[in-house]
Amino acid sequence: MSLPNLPVELLVHIIASIDSLQALHALALTSRGFYALADHVIYQHDAQGSQHAIHWAATYGDIDLLKKSLDHGAKVPPVPCALLLGEIHPQQLAKGLPPDTPGPPHPLCTAVEHGHAEIVDFLLNLKCHIHMTDMQKLWVLASAVAHGHAEVVRVLLRRGIRQDTGWYVYGDWPIQIAARQGSREMVEILLADDSNPPDEAGMKGALEGALLGGHLHLVPLLLRKYRYGLDFSFDASRDGSLDTPLRWAAGTGHLAFARLFLDKGASPDYPGGWRTPPLLIAVQERHEEMVRLLTPVTHRIHGTRALTLSMEQADGVIARILLENGAKPDHEWNDSTELNSHYGGECTLGVSDDLVPPLIAAVSRGHEILVRLLVEHGANVNVEYYRGMGSREKNVPDGFMGAPLLLAMKLRFDEIAGFLREKGGREEAGTWEERFQERFPQDVVEEFMSWGYERPVYLGT
Numbered sequence: 417m418s419l420p421n422l423p424v425e426l427l428v429h430i431i432a433s434i435d436s437l438q439a440l441h442a443l444a445l446t447s448r449g450f451y452a453l454a455d456h457v458i459y460q461h462d463a464q465g466s467q468h469a470i471h472w473a474a475t476y477g478d479i480d481l482l483k484k485s486l487d488h489g490a491k492v493p494p495v496p497c498a499l500l501l502g503e504i505h506p507q508q509l510a511k512g513l514p515p516d517t518p519g520p521p522h523p524l525c526t527a528v529e530h531g532h533a534e535i536v537d538f539l540l541n542l543k544c545h546i547h548m549t550d551m552q553k554l555w556v557l558a559s560a561v562a563h564g565h566a567e568v569v570r571v572l573l574r575r576g577i578r579q580d581t582g583w584y585v586y587g588d589w590p591i592q593i594a595a596r597q598g599s600r601e602m603v604e605i606l607l608a609d610d611s612n613p614p615d616e617a618g619m620k621g622a623l624e625g626a627l628l629g630g631h632l633h634l635v636p637l638l639l640r641k642y643r644y645g646l647d648f649s650f651d652a653s654r655d656g657s658l659d660t661p662l663r664w665a666a667g668t669g670h671l672a673f674a675r676l677f678l679d680k681g682a683s684p685d686y687p688g689g690w691r692t693p694p695l696l697i698a699v700q701e702r703h704e705e706m707v708r709l710l711t712p713v714t715h716r717i718h719g720t721r722a723l724t725l726s727m728e729q730a731d732g733v734i735a736r737i738l739l740e741n742g743a744k745p746d747h748e749w750n751d752s753t754e755l756n757s758h759y760g761g762e763c764t765l766g767v768s769d770d771l772v773p774p775l776i777a778a779v780s781r782g783h784e785i786l787v788r789l790l791v792e793h794g795a796n797v798n799v800e801y802y803r804g805m806g807s808r809e810k811n812v813p814d815g816f817m818g819a820p821l822l823l824a825m826k827l828r829f830d831e832i833a834g835f836l837r838e839k840g841g842r843e844e845a846g847t848w849e850e851r852f853q854e855r856f857p858q859d860v861v862e863e864f865m866s867w868g869y870e871r872p873v874y875l876g877t
Contacts, residue, residue, distance in 0.1 A: 464489065474523040474539075477532035482523075492523055495545045525550035528572075531565035536572070546577045561590040561602055569602065573609050580615045588625075589618035595634050596625030603634055607641045616644045624650040627664050635673060639680060646682035660686060666694035666710065669703040674710070684714045693718045699725050699734050707734055711741035717751050719743035720774065723790075727777035732785050735774075745795035747771050772809040776801045779820045779836075780811035782829050787820075787836070797821070797841040818844065 473482035527535040560568040591614040594602035626634040662682040665674035698706035726735040778786040803812040821841035824833040
């Protein structure tokens with residue numbers, strides 16, 4: 417008697433005795449009758465073994481298949497093979513743990529990755545842990561955002577998933593991912609959850625992602641919900657000088673964003689010290705309107721530094737803008753101390769040789785128009801300067817010490833030298849010791865001399 421003609425009872429007994437799931441599949445494909453008899457056994461075998469049906473349903477969004485597999489005994493574990501953050505000791509995090517854990521991805525992670533919101537919601541009803549990672553250590557909310565599944569994100573937020581940084585040790589924050597991808601819809605969804613908003617690190621990362629990614633339409637949207645300071649450095653800036661919001665605006669010439677950042681409290685002097693403030697970046701890039709905006713609100717020291725930098729531009733356009741908007745043509749004697757204090761560096765008396773007076777910079781380049789412009793705006797024609805070994809002013813001869821007239825004579829800029837003489841310039845403006853003694857009380861002078869301080873000090877005006 418052929419197999420199809422056997423009694424049903426006997427066929428059921430034969431099918432139940434087959435241990436190979438592959439053999440059962442092959443038998444079920446031979447006829448509708450065998451399929452009807454083998455189907456139940458196949459799902460039972462699968463539920464007790466690899467549970468392929470569960471993972472197939474999560475991948476392709478088949479909610480009925482998922483329920484059928486569960487009805488035949490399949491189990492969905494509440495946590496994935498990848499470990500949860502809450503189960504990891506901080507010392508393990510510091511060592512780069514956890515290691516990759518073998519095993520298939522959790523059905524919840526699979527459903528999130530493929531955008532099946534109904535299955536995600538169903539699995540969460542089965543008490544699957546909402547704060548879990550996939551095999552790439554992406555937390556499920558970050559995964560949903562990265563794959564662009566807005567409805568899944570809504571489900572996860574509605575079910576109480578957190579947006580704060582504690583859950584995103586191994587990757588970027590969800591809102592940062594959304595901003596970097598330029599997804600307005602996703603950013604709006606994440607910002608709309610007022611009871612569970614992104615925290616400071618997430619918002620700063622999002623602002624960085626939008627600016628560096630060129631998704632500028634997201635910046636006003638982010639700033640409407642932004643409650644933190646704007647004086648921070650980006651983590652992934654491709655240009656080291658454009659690594660803060662305001663420095664980015666200054667370097668790229670986005671005037672509207674510069675105004676927006678200033679209105680939101682960004683400091684025009686950040687990051688402070690000797691590092692390049694936004695104004696100097698704007699001068700270097702010749703963004704005229706940006707220079708007009710930043711000069712009045714930038715610290716006097718940086719305004720004079722910007723003026724020195726503008727001496728490289730012979731046409732004088734930027735220099736005139738700086739002067740007309742309040743930049744001072746000379747440094748003051750304690751400017752180096754002010755700058756060094758930002759780094760906890762040594763206290764210096766006088767102005768460092770790195771703080772080049774604008775007039776010295778103009779003379780050293782032979783820019784007569786700029787020399788006249790500076791003097792017209794009150795620059796000291798007898799300002800002293802000493803060019804030390806490490807000075808950034810490469811146009812001045814090594815070891816030079818003196819006033820602009822002496823420098824013009826040494827460099828043989830005769831017309832500039834003549835103009836400076838007319839304005840009261842002297843070849844020797846006095847030694848640094850004489851200027852020092854004029855400026856400070858005798859007891860301070862004597863104590864300073866006792867230190868054996870050998871480097872001449874530029875004392876400013």
